[in-house]
Amino acid sequence: MEEGTSKSPGYCLDTEDYDVLQWDVREGCEVRQILDRIADKWSLLVIALLDRRTLRFTELRRAIDGISQRMLSVTLRQLERDGLVLRTVHPVVPPRVDYALTPLGSTLHATIQALVDWTEGSQHEIAAARAEYDRRRAEEAVLDEAN
Amino acid sequence: MEEGTSKSPGYCLDTEDYDVLQWDVREGCEVRQILDRIADKWSLLVIALLDRRTLRFTELRRAIDGISQRMLSVTLRQLERDGLVLRTVHPVVPPRVDYALTPLGSTLHATIQALVDWTEGSQHEIAAARAEYDRRRAEEAVLDEAN
DNA sequence: CGGAATCCAGGCAGATACTG
């Protein structure tokens, strides 16, 4: 298995005197693990597409520009394992396999959409912040040059 | 700069006959880029901690079990560049630097919290799905063994 | 068509050492 069970629960928060952050401390980083998965490079795209309708492997592949068959395969298997995607094999030749969102997967998509909306709404503000930051750094670089 | 401006807007969705997925097609993958950043290994933890109160570099380092000073530094710089975190240097010896969430950062935290809540609420269902999946795979492996 | 297996490069992140 390529990643499967991640070895390190390494990035749990230390409680120390920061008493809460309940979700991360208590669940043995289960939450982080799941978060990492759904936030990975391709999962979101797959879920977004499947939320529109059931798709076949090749349809997904063509719809997601830049994904390799390997990564699509890996991504789909993970999503299937997590119970977010349902895989249906039709016993015909040539083989036909359909992928659909489970009810759980649908609720995830709804939640994710909120995050996407935030990103959409904030992107200009972020772009401005980046430009400003870069401008200042360039400015400082010039000053360093001068001495 | 280590990662800075990512080279490939590679993973945009192909419109083809899947007409919408507005957010990803239209913005030149700006959304994906931002999403990747906030969903990375450490950003969420930093944001969650700073949402509770302003913290110094070393406080963050100690609070986040397993993070290297390098990754904390990189993460903070990115968040600062994106306008999500405010960095304040106090001109004293020994140096003191405070990190705080900007208003934009706070709104992000609120949004993220919804996702965390979903994960918390779904984690048992996911764990069950995984167990079931693994059980079936093991079953099939035994059958393969038999022939 | 829908994958699994193998091979391999490039980038990401850890360890260490050094600065202001």
Added chain:
DNA sequence: CAGTATCTGCCTGGATTCCG
């Protein structure tokens, strides 16, 4: 204390090949 710089190892993910 709060970082930066360099070096290196490892893992992720792409390309290719093969199978049912």
